[in-house]
Amino acid sequence: MTFDMKQFLLTFFEESFEGLDVMESALLNLDVGAADAETINTIFRAAHSIKGGSATFGLSQVSVFTHSVETLLDEMRNGKRAVTRDNVDLLLKSVDCMREMLQAARDGGQFNADKAAAITTELEIVLGKIPGARSPSVAKSQDNTATGHGWKISLVPHADMLKTGNDPIRMFRELQGLGKLEVKLDATKLPALVDLVPEDIFISWDIVLRGDATLAQVKEVFDWVEGDCELNIVPLGVVATTELAQQDSAASAPGTLTAVPKPDDRRHADDRRASPERRGPAATADAGSIRVAIDKIDALINMVGELVITQSMLHQLGTEFDMSRLAKLQEGLGQLERNTRELQESVMRIRMLPISFAFNRFPRMVHDLSQKLNKKVELKMSGEQTELDKTVMEKIGDPLVHLVRNSIDHGVETPAARRAAGKADVGTVHLNAFHQGGNIVIEISDDGAGIDKHRIRKKGIERGLLAETDVVSDERIYELIFEPGFSTAEIVSDVSGRGVGMDVVRRNIKDLGGTVDIRTELGVGTTFTIRLPLTLAILDGQLVRVGKETYILPLTSIVESLQIKRDSVNIIAGRSEVYRLRDEYLPIVRLYRLFGQNPDSEQLEGALLVIVEGDGKRIGLLVDDLLNQQQVVIKSLESNFAKVTGISGATILGDGRVALIMDVAGLIKSSKDLPPQSGTKDWISKNATVAA
Amino acid sequence: MSAAQRNDAEMASTVQQDTEQYLTFILAGQEYGVDILRVQEIKGWDKVTPLPNTPEYVRGVINLRGTIVPIIDLRQRFRLETISYGPTTVVIMLKVLSEAGQRIMGVVVDGVSEVYNVSANDIKAAPELGEHVDAEVVRGLATVDGKMIILVDIDKLLAESSLLAVKK
Amino acid sequence: MAKILAVDDSASMRQMVSFTLKGAGYEVVEAVDGKDALQKAQAGKADLVLTDVNMPNMDGISLVKQLRSLPNYKFTPILLLTTESAPEKKQEGKSAGATGWLVKPFNPDQLLTTIKKVLG
Secondary structure, three states: OOOOOHHHHHHHHHHHHHHHHHHHHHHHHOOOOOOOHHHHHHHHHHHHHHHHHHHHOOOHHHHHHHHHHHHHHHHHHOOOOOOOHHHHHHHHHHHHHHHHHHHHHHHOOOOOHHHHHHHHHHHHHHHOOOOOOOOOOOOOOOOOOOOOOEEEEEEEEOOOHHHHOOOHHHHHHHHHOOOEEEEEEEOOOOOOHHHOOOOOOOOEEEEEEEOOOOHHHHHHHOHHHOOOEEEEEEEOOOOOOHHHHHHHHHHOOHHHHOOOOOHHHHHHHHHHHHOOOOOOOOOOOOOOOOOOOHHHHHHHHHHHHHHHHHHHHHHHHHHOOOHHHHHHHHHHHHHHHHHHHHHHHHHHHHOEEEOHHHHOOHHHHHHHHHHHOOOOEEEEEEOOOOEEEHHHHHHHHHHHHHHHHHHHHHHOOOHHHHHHOOOOOOEEEEEEEEEEOOEEEEEEEEOOOOOOHHHHHHHHHHOOOOOOOOOOOHHHHHHHHHOOOOOOOOOOOOOOOOOHHHHHHHHHHHHOOOEEEEEEEOOOEEEEEEEEEOOOOEEEEEEEEEOOEEEEEEHHHEEEEEEOOHHHEEEEOOOEEEEEEOOEEEEEEEHHHHHOOOOOOOOOOOOEEEEEEEOOEEEEEEEOEEEEEEEEEOEOOOOOOOOOOOEEEEEEOOOOOEEEEEOHHHHHHHOOOOOOOOOOHHHHHHHEEEOO | OOHHHHHHHHHHHOOOOOEEEEEEEEEOOEEEEEEHHHEEEEEEOOOOEOOOOOOOOEEEEEEEOOEEEEEEEHHHHOOOOOOOOOOOOEEEEEEEEEOOEEEEEEEEEOEEEEEEEEEHHHEEOOOOOOOOOOHHHEEEEEEEOOEEEEEEOHHHHOOHHHHHOOOO | OOEEEEEOOOHHHHHHHHHHHHHOOOEEEEEOOHHHHHHHHHHOOOOEEEEEOOOOOOOHHHHHHHHHOOHHHOOOOEEEEEOOOOHHHHHHHHHHOOOEEEEOOOOHHHHHHHHHHHHO
């Protein structure tokens, strides 16, 4: 093969994985009792494409495996085989196997060949036959008997042979390639001009082909018109054995009709080629590329066009400027601001994909998991078209999986328990996504047992996270679920693990600049709400002034801001200052010391305190002034410098100055003398002295 | 013929391979040289945003056409007497190479001097230079025009490890 | 410059066919299914149509039938790309009016040889 197929492999893999997803979701949606014909057709077509494509691109193992799958689907769509639950499950298993095989092919890994063989056997058992018709049988061409002289061919086309677009001239050309050709035309059947139907053919030919061409080769030339003509091929020098020739053309065994060279050889070549051809790069399907809808690109182009216009307008103004044109200048600058903002939003949108990509794995997961746990769960999804940044979506996948698993494992009760509680047998898990402000909100709710606040509280006390006498809000109790190692499940199932999941879930979400909350009602259900910024590179920030410098606090980390009242301040161990806020004691961090600035005043009374939260703890930051809130573009400090403690990045303000973005979690970690858990009154009263 | 012209003439007649070009700058009367290929640009001094938890000689960061670039004061780095910045104060933006890749960093110097061609032969090993300049960061000494130029290895001078030691 | 209309719902197949044919100097128009192909066929006359059989919206066999009903596609060579070697599919294609077929999997050389046979 002179062509290099590798360049098309990437597209093939992409579309095949999509095809597998289509197969899977269609299979899950298949109503076993009343299977929809169009759905089965869709599944069949997807399998068919993968089979054809994998064969074309040299992935013979995939092609061979998929063939049995395709055959089963073909029988289903023809009504020859029933759509049963078992068949559907078998097909789902096959899809998994195909996915594995394709992944192995793409990433250069191995797939479980035994599993594949086992599934193939299962398929064959269902199909009730030995694998047949796998590929054109190696039927050796009927007759290789070349007499060494040539052939005498009589071609009498049927009147309508031309209607299929076939042309005898082409056949003659081909025959010329096989040997020396002599053609004699017989026009005896031509009707009178007046009766002539221009589209029909009434001419026939007597052809003599001399040379070493085999019968198979000669027959091949007439492959396509077989049945549309009377063809008689006789070896030169042999008297009419017309019957034999006619039988041959009528029999049309698959072997002779293929234009493809012998399949066996091909397969060997494929297998040999298949191994060294393994590509090893990207471990994940993403490999840094993204599909973008054309309309997004068009919008971008339009916006750049407007920017160019604004720029030339400003340029014009600049070359002949005087103060009388000030208003025009301001107008132009306003336009520039609009253009730039729109352009920014437009570009951001390119990285946005609908969350359906992340949601798509759930129907299958819920299906499998509920079967495994003997629960009846229905999955509802809404807002799948809500878009979010590609990278954010990749990273939110695992947390979502964990929360959904959690809902099914701990939330939704068994059918019996549900019935006893007066609920329907089938529980519901609902995934919902929508935009709110500059964020995407994802809700995972279930109508299960809800979270028992008392059990959590008890567990919290057992773990020393809470004292018996503490008065803590419900909210804070539920948040204990996110503490590492926290799990009230009596039986720790291997499904959601030993509660190692929840704290990782929250951390992952925080790392994305987001938050997660719980709302629950005992006996009714639970809802987890995840809020994420729409992109990673942009932050909603609160600007604050400390001394001469401006710093940025992520808005999501701010709980509230207040003015300090002296008598709410306590001093611990003679050094650390804490602020009493309702039922909590929060350490006060004098930012000016941390940042080496000169504050407006060192007095606490009346000073501005910003309460921030990170990693479950809260502290108060002393600032000189609260400035505006704005969206800032996060610039890395590390690309040209290094990670700095207390700072998570930098941004460039409107006036070109650099402002540092505070690392709230880092600040909390580095502020010393934190009480073990903020909120323990006893500890405070033991250690604190009221500020003088 | 000026020193530069003489140098150029020499350049024309010598084999180029062993010759490197150095940009020299002044610090407290002493001339130092850096490989010209590492010099990205030269700017005047402008306000800087200070960084917490960094050595004193890391003055802070600036916005260089949208990228955040740290600025290091070389007088402080070499523990020389510090002076106040003035109109002749200059910041040289350098390309610093490390295992992690390339970083852009700016160094504050008293002023920029010249560009000289120095052939490898003319670079001598540096003797102990006293408490100001670490021998490690010095590539060698070159004599040009009767002057001694200390050739600096900026990769070592601005290595990450040296930039993070917090001074308390 | 002969113009070929290549129809297949698989992007990778389309790419491969397109690339191969263009490399041999043919002009190629791609379509993603029968419906798309019909529109494109009417928009500009193709010298040869190469189509897959199993496609959504309109399959290959129906496409052949539709094309043959168009006056300027009565005699245009139409080739079906099929993985089925079962005789009925080929017969179905022929009854619909297809000129011939090419069995998948095929390699680019085979594709070119066949096209050359038809277009000369």
